[in-house]
Amino acid sequence: MTEPSIHVTRNDARGRYEISVDGTVAGFTLIRDDDAGRVVLPHTEIDPAFSGRGLGGTLVAHTLADLAARGDTVVPVCPFVVKYLRENEVPGLDVSWRPAADDGNDATDRP
Numbered sequence: 001m002t003e004p005s006i007h008v009t010r011n012d013a014r015g016r017y018e019i020s021v022d023g024t025v026a027g028f029t030l031i032r033d034d035d036a037g038r039v040v041l042p043h044t045e046i047d048p049a050f051s052g053r054g055l056g057g058t059l060v061a062h063t064l065a066d067l068a069a070r071g072d073t074v075v076p077v078c079p080f081v082v083k084y085l086r087e088n089e090v091p092g093l094d095v096s097w098r099p100a101a102d103d104g105n106d107a108t109d110r111p
Contacts, residue, residue, distance in 0.1 A: 008062035019059040026050035068093035
C-alpha cells in the first residue's frame with residue numbers, strides 16, 4: 001500500500017492554508033491580518049472524511065513554520081492552534097497572545 005501524498009499550501013485568494021491528500025483539500029487554517037499587521041489564526045477545520053490521520057497537527061505545524069519563515073507575528077485564536085503552541089516549539093515564531101478579556105475566558109489562550 002502506498003502512502004498518500006500530503007501537501008500544505010498557502011491560498012492567499014481564500015485567506016487560508018490548505019492541506020491536501022492526494023490532490024483533495026482535506027482541511028484548512030484561516031488567516032486574517034489585524035490592524036496591527038499581525039496574522040490572526042481564527043479557525044482550523046479538517047473534513048470529517050479525513051479525521052484521525054493527524055492532518056490537523058501537520059497543517060498547523062506547516063502553517064506556523066511558514067509564518068515564522070515570513071517573519072510574521074501570529075495571534076492564535078483557534079483552540080487547536082493554541083493547544084499546538086502550548087505543546088510545541090516553533091523556531092523563530094513571534095506569538096502575540098490575546099489578553100483573557102478579549103474572549104471571556106480565564107487566560108485559556110495563554111501558555
